[in-house]
Amino acid sequence: MQFPQRRQFLHLAAGAAALPAFSRIARAQDYPTRPITLVVPYAAGGGADTVLRIITERMRTLLDQTIIIENVGGASGAIGTGRVFRAAPDGYTLGAGNWSTHVANGVLYTLPYNVLSDFEPVALHQIFYYVLAVRKALLVDNLQELIGSLKANPHKASLGTSGAGGQNHVAGILFQNLTGTRFQLVPYRGAGPANQDLIAGQIDLVFGDPSVVPAVQAGSVKAIAVAANHRLPAVPDIPTAEESGLAGFSFSNWAGSFIRGRAGPPRLPSS
Secondary structure: OOOOOHHHHHHHHHOOOOHHHHHHHHHHOOOOOOOEEEEEOOOOOOHHHHHHHHHHHHHHHHHOOOEEEEEOOOHHHHHHHHHHHHOOOOOOEEEEEEHHHHHHHHHHOOOOOOOOOOEEEEEEEEEEEEEEEEEOOOOOOOHHHHHHHHHHOOOOOEEEEOOOOOHHHHHHHHHHHHHOOOOEEEEOOOHHHHHHHHHOOOOOEEEEOHHHHHHHHOOOEEEEEEEOOOOOOOOOOOOEOOOOOOOOOOOEEEEEEEEEOOOOOOOOOOO
16 A cells, blocks of 8 residues: 655645645545544543544545544643554554643653654644633623632632643643732643533633633623733634733644654655
8 A cells, every 4th residue: 555745645634725636646646545543632622622523524525534533631632642652653543732732741741752753743723822711600700800809719719721731721820920819720631621611610710722712602601801912803802811901911822733753654655
């Protein structure tokens, strides 16, 4: 069996716009001949999971093959990323990654893999900012009221995160340091479960990725501010943290897909 050259593979897996041309490449090179697995290293329902489920619909058409999504959460994405590392470097197992899995985890944890050299990037899926959202029943309506409430009740509120060392966890710590507040940091296996507990009133706040926006729009939770230096088109009525009096508080993240390197995906012999 033959495999696509690296550049062709990246375009195929990323779902490039030129569908007919790349479909011909895939057929000509006899790839893929079996289902492809895409490992999401977080629980279902988070931002990366949601975006990838949209992308894989395009990939299925483009590659004329089944794409299986596996949610393997835990350890800020390190468990799922390890699953990708142990896979054969044959183009049939991809993994979602972000700042936590491919930057922070390499510093915070002793890993069985090297985040820099053991993976090859396939595609960048999104760049996003966080939304500071609180449970609907919390008696605050803006950032200054939230800060005042947290200061008046130290260590009583809880912030849900996608795991220790994740970027929304780091955002929570920075927020505490900038505002002089203190609250509990509760790790989850991904943003989806944290959002669900926020909606249910089990926790008080999250720095949510785009997966929290539907709950904001439905009125299930309250959005206080966006951790960005500009308002977000999806929620233009939510002020930035700086507009609300917290200067310099801006956090962006990215999500993409990676493949186990050897190094890099398999290559065709030169013709």
